Amino acid sequence: MKRRVVITGMGVMTSLGHELDTFWNNLMAGKSGVSLVEAFDVSDYPTRIAAEIKDFNPENYMDRKEARKMDRFVQFAVAASHSALKDANLNIETDMDPERAGVYIGSGIGGLGTWEDQHNVLLEKGPKRVSPFFIPMMIANMASGQVSMQTGAKGPNSTAVTACATGTHSIGDSYKLIQRGDAEVMICGGAEATIRPTGMAGFCALRAMSTRNEEPDKASRPFDTGRDGFVMGEGSGILILEELEHARTRGARIYGEVIGYGMSGDAYHMTDPDPAGAARCMAKALKDAGIAPEEVDYINAHGTSTPVGDRSETTAIKSAFGDHAYKLAVSSTKSMTGHLLGAAGGVEAVISGLTLTYGRIAPTINLVDQDPECDLDYVPNVAREANVKIAMSNSFGFGGHNATIILKKYEA
CATH class of the missing domain: 3.40.47.10 (Thiolase/Chalcone synthase)
Structure with missing residues (x-):
C-alpha cells in the first residue's frame, strides 16, 4: 500500500x-x-x-x-x-x-x-x-x-x-x-x-x-x-x-492530496522545449496517479509568455489529453507573478492547492488576442468559479527538464 x-x-x-x-x-x-x-x-x-x-x-x-x-x-x-x-x-x-x-x-x-x-x-x-x-x-x-x-x-x-x-x-x-x-x-x-x-x-x-x-x-x-x-x-x-x-x-487542516508525479527529459535542445518531452511528463504523472486524462479539471500551465514555449506546451497538452484538452481549464499565473524560475513550481503548487480549496481558478491576464496556435481555454482575464477536483501543475526547465505534479481535492 x-x-x-x-x-x-x-x-x-x-x-x-x-x-x-x-x-x-x-x-x-x-x-x-x-x-x-x-x-x-x-x-x-x-x-x-x-x-x-x-x-x-x-x-x-x-x-x-x-x-x-x-x-x-x-x-x-x-x-x-x-x-x-x-x-x-x-x-x-x-x-x-x-x-x-x-x-x-x-x-x-x-x-x-x-x-x-x-x-x-x-x-x-x-x-x-x-x-x-x-x-x-x-x-x-x-x-x-x-x-x-x-x-x-x-x-x-x-x-x-x-x-x-x-x-x-x-x-x-x-x-x-x-x-x-x-x-x-x-x-x-x-x-x-x-x-x-x-x-x-x-x-x-x-x-x-x-x-x-x-x-x-x-x-x-x-x-x-x-x-x-x-x-x-x-x-x-x-x-x-x-x-x-x-x-x-494531530487534527491538521488538509488543503488537498498529492496523487501523481511525472518527470522526463527532452534530450533535444538547451533552451527550446520539445512538446513530446512535456507530453511524456504529463502522461507519466497521470499513470502514477492512476487516473484517466478525462479526470483532470484544471492545469496550472508553465505558460511563460515566450513565443515558442507557449505553443510547445499547448501542443504537449493536446498530445497528452487528446480531445479532453479542449474541455480543460488551463491558466498561466505567471501572467501575474512573473516567472520565478526555480521557485515557480512551488508558488504554482500553492496556487493549485488553493484552487482545490476555494473552487476558483486564477485567470491568465493580458490575454486579449489569443494566438490561433494556442487554442485551449486559458481562463482569460477574469477568475472563474469551478468545482476543481483534480489539478495538474507543469514546470519545464532549460536543459529539457520536465516535471508535473497532480493534486486532488481531499476525500477522507
Whole structure:
C-alpha cells in the first residue's frame, strides 16, 4: 500500500503578497506584480521590468544576525517555510519526531547576489577581504540547510537544481519520500532571487525576456499574439507535505492530496522545449496517479509568455489529453507573478492547492488576442468559479527538464 500524502500548510513570498490571503486575493483580482526594477540601475538594459519584492524585511522572520549570513533566496525560503509551518500549525521540534521531518527546497540559480557582491570585493579589495560566508551563502542547497537549522527538521534533506522545473521536482521528490516511508513531513518547494545585474543581463542576452517596459503590468501575456518573452520574478513557494494518518492524528487542516508525479527529459535542445518531452511528463504523472486524462479539471500551465514555449506546451497538452484538452481549464499565473524560475513550481503548487480549496481558478491576464496556435481555454482575464477536483501543475526547465505534479481535492 502506498502511503497517502496531503498538503497541510502553505507559505509564499512573492511580489503579489507575503501572506496567503493577500496573495490569493490579488490573484483572484487579476492583479499584476510586475513593475519597473528598483533594486539597481536598469537604464542600459533592454528589459527594465520584473516582479520584484520591494517590501521584504527578513528580520520579520529570522534573527538579524542569522539573516546577514543568508543570500536573499535563502531568506525568502526561510520566510516562506516559517509561514507554511505556521499555516500547518506544526512545530517540528515539539509536535513530532524531528528525524521524521525533512526539507527539500530547490533553487535554479542559487545565491547570484552573493556571488556578484563578493566578486566585486575580490576585484576591488583583494582575496583577503572576501567574506568567509561567501560559499555557504551562495550554494543552492543552503535554502534546505538553513530551513532545517531554523526549524529543527532532521530528516531527509536535499536540493533540486533543474532550472525552471526545480520547485516541482522538489515537491514531487518529497511526495515520493513520504509515500515510501522515509519521512512523515516534508517542507518543500523552491526559492529564487535573480533580479540582479548579471541575472537580468544574462537573460536579456538570451533575448528571452519581454521588453514591454512602458507597460509593466501588461508585459507577461501568455498565449497572446503580442507576447514577447517572460518577465522575471523572485520569491519562494513552500508546501508542508504530510503523511495522511500523521496529519489526521494531530487534527491538521488538509488543503488537498498529492496523487501523481511525472518527470522526463527532452534530450533535444538547451533552451527550446520539445512538446513530446512535456507530453511524456504529463502522461507519466497521470499513470502514477492512476487516473484517466478525462479526470483532470484544471492545469496550472508553465505558460511563460515566450513565443515558442507557449505553443510547445499547448501542443504537449493536446498530445497528452487528446480531445479532453479542449474541455480543460488551463491558466498561466505567471501572467501575474512573473516567472520565478526555480521557485515557480512551488508558488504554482500553492496556487493549485488553493484552487482545490476555494473552487476558483486564477485567470491568465493580458490575454486579449489569443494566438490561433494556442487554442485551449486559458481562463482569460477574469477568475472563474469551478468545482476543481483534480489539478495538474507543469514546470519545464532549460536543459529539457520536465516535471508535473497532480493534486486532488481531499476525500477522507
